[in-house]
Amino acid sequence: MTEKKPNPLDINGPNFNPNMYLDKIFKEYSLKQILDHENEVVKDTQTLHSDMQTLVYENYNKFISATDTIKKMKNDFKKMETEMDLLASNMASITSFSDQINDTLHDTRQKINKLSGVHALLQKLQFLFKLPTTLKSRMEEKNYIQATQDYLHAQRVLHQYGDMPSFQGIKTDCESILTELKAELRKQFCNTNASAKELTESVDLLLKLNEPAKELCTEFLSCAEKRLAEQLVMLKDQSEQRDIIEFVDLGCSGFLSDLCLIVASFHDMFINRVHMEHLENSDIFENFAAVELDSFVKDNMKKYFELVQNKVDSEQDVGDTSILVQALDRFYKRIESNTLCKDIDFANVASEIVINAGRKQCKAHLQILKMHFADSLTKIRQTLTTPKLITQEETSKNLNELLNSLVITVVEKVKGVLQDLVVFLQPDVNFANKPQFKDSFCIDNVREGLIVCFLHHLTATARSFCAKGASDPKVPPTLLLLLSKFCIDFQNGNVHFLLSQTDELFDIDSKQNSALTNEGEINNSMQESAQELLNYFVRIQGLNCSQMLRKSVETRDWLHTIEPRTVRAVMKRVVDDISAIDSTVAQLYEDQGNNGTEHSSDSSRKAHSVSLPRHQYRSNWSNYAPNPLDSALVSNMHRLFSERVDIFSSVQFNKVSIMTGIIKISLKTFMECVRLKTFSKYGLQQIQVDTHYLQLYLWRFVSDENLVHFLLDEILGSAAHRCLEPVLMEPSVVDIICERG
Amino acid sequence: MDNENCVIYGLEFQARALTPQLAETEKIGFLIGTQSLKQTNNQIHLIEFNEEISTLKTSVFHHSEGEIWKITSSPTDPLKIATCYNALTGENGCMMKSAILKLPESENHDTIENLEIVTKFDFSTLGTDIKTTEFHPNETSTAASLTDTHLVLWDISESEGRAVSNIALEGKNNPKFTNGKWNPHQNCNQFSTATETHIKTYDIRSGELAWNIDNAHCQYIRDMDYNMNKLYHLATCGDDGFLKIWDYRQPSLPIFSRSDHSHWIWCVRFNPFHDQLILTASSDARVLLSSAASVSSENISETLITEDREGLDSKQTLKDGPLQWCEHEDSVYCVEWSPAEPWIFASLSYDGRLLISHVKKSLKYQILL
Known part of the structure; x- marks a missing residue:
């Protein structure tokens, strides 16, 4: 408020109060200042006055011209008023004319409307009449989807007016084409070259054409079965030529993906669809379809598993473990990742196969170890029996060397086998972490089935040389001596080394598990065999000397x-x-x-x-x-x-x-x-x-x-x-x- | 071992010939022949054992013809024995002979008699080393002698043995017979011989080889014995220290085999009554009484498999293997069961010590009950 309040002291303001101003000046200023101020004000007043005079001079002309212009305008407006009146009268006449025209055109327009309605109807009829031919041509083009759509378009009409004689022809024609179409579609079912996607399409179409779902579902499965069977046959043929990884890949990409596709499309087509459509007994059908599918999947997987099993088996005779494991891993991963069937866990079956493979592999390795041991024994036997042309010194070296090399080769071979088998447990291998596999593989197969079994085999082989009665008289006694020392060497450390190596590599806690063969047991049997062999050696050598002495006395x-x-x-x-x-x-x-x-x-x-x-x-x-x-x-x-x-x-x-x-x-x-x-x-x-x-x-x-x-x-x-x-x-x-x- | 179970009889000569009196079923009698190169020193001792009072009654006879290597007794006549002996000839020579002798019927304690020779044999062409003369198990007039090269059948009804037939051993490297025995089965028509490591059994009617077990042992076979109670079963023993029992219809593998001795086994005998009991004598100076229950005629489990097993187990507790042993000081070459008493046996070691032993009571009851 105070701001707006005019300052009466502002000399330039509109509310200037000269008295107050003067009072203020008189009160505040000195005489000199007042005199100065008076001079100033006088000066200002003079300038202002002169300014005003110039302004008036300058604007005088403009005022005169404005007045002139206003006078002119007054005249012009008067003219315009008359012209506007003329326009209004003209418009009225136009309106009346247009009404007249409208009246005359009304009838014609109604006629045109009617005619266009008739035209549309005729067009529809023409579609119907043309339908058989369109369908035919679509058939020829193999554009079955379009054909079905066309038919479905016309279906209701046909259904409604089918009784009328003029449409009967069309209907029968359509139906015959339709059956042809259906036949064609079913044929596609059985067409081996058709991809699963095409199949799905066909089934989809057939379903749209209201074919009985049950029948379709069995038919679909039987066709799928045929196709899968072919895949299997192909796999079987290939199984001999290809290596196992290729084989597994082939199986995965061919058979398994097909199967997956079939299962997925089956679900889409038969099981899930049922919910949406209004089929009667949908529950029953759903069950039926699911059961069918299950048994179908089961059958096929069984066949496939058989094939894989066979392949894996055959592979093990020759194969390389890492390749085998790689293949098994792929196989297992693939099977595990798919849930083909609700009730059956194929991963179990797959792991069964993997476990089997592991067991077989162990057995094969055991066989190899045994053979290798037998081979080295034969070799040693040969070196021992070949007549020695070398001096005593060298033989002495040789025997020890022979022993050492035997021990070392056996230990190395076993180590190699262990390394080979460890591949089964690599962390990136999927099945390696399954306890089901790990337990049976590590303990039953590797430790007990392979290592312990091999150690027992060693003692058994050693003992077989001094088996009562059945021994081969040609066994060089030195071999017995060597073997007995071999057993002793094993008892003094190698058994421990191999077992602990195994436990370490395969993560077995041998102390906790009482069912495991313990080291002492094996060491004992080693010791016993060594003793037996040594006793036998002594008897044989004693016998040889005895024989000479006996002959010398008797003869x-x-x-x-x-x-x-x-x-x-x-x-x-x-x-x-x-x-x-x-x-x-x-x-x-x-x-x-x-x-x-x-x-x-x-x-x-x-x-x-x-x-x-x-x-x-x-x-x-x-x-x-x-x-x-x-x-x-x-x-x-x-x-x-x-x-x-x-x-x-x-x-x-x-x-x-x-x-x-x-x-x-x-x-x-x-x-x-x-x-x-x-x-x-x-x-x-x-x-x-x-x-x-x-x-x-x-x-x-x-x-x-x-x-x-x-x-x-x-x-x-x-x-x-x-x-x-x-x-x-x-x-x-x-x-x-x-x-x- | 528990020697209180034994009665010891010592001879002053070395001896390796022992036989039970086979035909004597009342008394427990054993005959020993001594071995001394001083011809006139050789004796035959008849030892009769009275079980009840555990005493021995001995009769000594001279056998001045030579040192006795083998003595056998007639299974039909308790007084007849056959010896194979080494007789000295002049100028440092010696010669094996064999004869059948007769023990006197009446006892005469005052003097030591020479035994009467009933039948002599002439081996002039039939080999030099006479291994044994064996009486036929039932025919009194027949005996068989085995030399190193021939098996000779004698008619012994007269004082000069008549060779009925002989079978020569054939083979490479001059094989030699080492021991022989009648097969008590098959109507006693077979005679088994051991030649080195093989068993050859001849049919004495035809002289053909009836059957054989080649390489029954891996060293010399020293003795054999038939199981009286079980057909086809034959025990053998030899220098490999093994005792083996064969079913000679399957000569490839023995049905029983053990090596419990620590040296050669010289003698093997089935107990004639309880054939799971087997005696073996060895040069490790031990006599072993072993069980071969698994192959004996009393093996119940074989015949009565379907019967109640509870009842069987209590009876079938005898395991195969050694049951009892006797220690001697020297090699034992002979061991014999008494034909009169199934639980008594005698063993003779080279140093001339005879041990008459009982089967342990506990074993006896185990077998009987």
Whole structure:
């Protein structure tokens, strides 16, 4: 409000109050200031005045012209008024004329309307008349969709007026064409070249043409079946030529996608559609269709699975695991991703196939491992039996090398197999994470079925070499020795290594699962086999030496023999053989004798054999000569105080024990043979020389040399018993003979 | 082992010939022949065992003809025995002979008699080493001798044995017979022999090979014995330490096989009454009594499979394998069951010690009940 309130002091404002202004000036200003201000105001007033004068001068002319113009306008308006009156009268006359014309044209227009109505009707009729031909031409063009649409257009009319004679012809024509059309469509059903999409189209059309759905559905399925059967046949044909990945791809892209398409279109056409349309018994039909579809899918999948199974089976004989796994993975993924059928989980069946494949693969690998093991055994056998032209040194190296290479190849081979099988468990493989597969594959197939089974096979093979009665006499004894060491090596670590490797790779918790074969069990059987083999080795080698000794005793006429001059060649042979066996055994088994140091050098052996043992046996022998009964007593006494000697007993895993076993068997045979003979004096002396020779050379192989003494004593004692004239040779002569060689 | 179960009889000579008195069914009698190269020292001991008071009655006879390698007794006449012996000839020679001897009927404790030789055999052309002379199981006038090369059938009704027929062993590398025995079945018309690792059985009527088991053992076969109660069953033993029982209709595989000894087995005997009991003697100085129940004639499970199993299990508890053993000090070459008493057997070791042993009572009851 204050703003709008005019300031009475503003000299330029409209509300200027000169008195107030003056009052204010008088009050506020000094005299000089007032005088100045007066001058100023006077000056301003003068300028304003002059300004006003100029303005008036300038605008005077404009006022005069304006007045002139207004005068002119007044005249013009008067003229216009008359002209407007004229226009109004003219318009009135025009209106009356137009009314007149309208009246005259009314009749004609009505006629035209009627005529155009008739024309439309005629056009429709023409469509009807032309319908058969259109349909025909559509048929010829194979434009069935259009044809159906056309027919459906006309259907109602035909239905309504079909009774009228003029339309009857058309109707029958249409119907005949229609049946033709239907036939054509059904033919397409059976047309093998038609794609599933085309099929769907046909069915769709047929349904639109009100064909019975049930019939259609069975027909559709039977046709689909035919097509799938062809696919299957094709697959089957291909299965032999193609590799498995191609095969699976082919199956997926061909058979499975077709099947999917069929199922999907079936759903669209029969099952889902039912809801929308007004078919009676729709529920019943729906059930029927679903059941039909289910059984159809089931049948076909079964066939397909069979095919796949066969292919997978055949593939496993030759195939590469990674390819197999890849193929199986694709197959499984494909099956798993499709839910073809509500009731049946095909993924289960698929995983069954996969599990089967896994099992088969394991079995195949087991077979391969077995074969490989058998092969390497045969190879080793060959190397062992081929006559050796190489020196002792080299053979020693060879045997150890053979063993090592056998162990290494077996272990490597198993490792390779494990690596190969691990492909089944790769993280990107779909089925690998299914517990159903994993359990059965890792535990039952790989661990138990493959590794444990193979280890058992090893022991079984090893044992088969010393199977009672049925053993092959041609098995080189060295092989037995090698195998026994092989078993020991396995027991000492390789079994553990392989099992833990398996557990690790296949993620098996062997400690938790008590059903698993544990390591100890296998180690035990390894140990047992090693023992069995070693015992058998000892028996075989003992037998070989025994055989020589036996022949040498049996074939000689001990009653008519000459005074001994030399050690019999057989004894040298036996000692040679035993030395050879000793060096062979030494390559694989450690000495471990108590008096190993004494055995080490040649010189000590000599010294030893000369000094201590001779006293001992000489004292025994000297008793035989005068009185056999006394000697029997001595030997009985000996027996009382010495431990029982088990001849065919188990040996330990060291060289000395093995050699002791062999020597025991040989000497016992020697004794039993001697007991069956009768000797003359010289015969007995020959035996004396022979046993002394053996004494000299055999003690170093055994742990307890008294055992050799004892056995040799018994031989000589038995011979003395069986001697007609028991007179022994001078020990010094015996020494000389033996030392001469 | 429980030696309180045994009665020991020691001889002063080494011995490897033992036979039971087969025809004696009242008394438990065993005969031993000694082996000494001092000809006149050789003896035959008749040992009669009285089970009730556990005592022995012995009669000793001289056998000065030579050291005895094998002794057999007649299954029909308790007094007749046959020996195979090694007789010394002059100048350091010796010769195997065989004869049938007769034990005196009356006992004479004052002197040691020489046995009367009933029948002598002449082997001049039939081989040098006589392995055994075996009486025919039922015909008193027939015996068979086995030499290293021939099987000879004798008519022994007279004092000089008449060779009825002989069968020569044929084969490569001069094979030799090692032991032989009559087949007590098949009307006693077959004689089985062991030659090295094979069993050959001849039909004595035709002299043809009736059947054979090749490579029955992988080393020498030392002895064989027929199961008296089960046709076709034959036990063999040998240097491989195995005891095997064969059904000789299937010579490819033994029906029973064990190796429980730790050296050669020299002798095998079926118990004549309870044939699941088998004795084996071995040079590991042990005698083993083993069970072969699974192949015995008393194997019930075979005959009565459909019967109530509960009842069977209590009876069929005898497992195959060793049941009982006797320890000797030296190799045992002979072991024999007593024909008079099914639970008693004798074993003879080379050092001249005879052990007469009982089957353990517990076993006996297990078998009987």
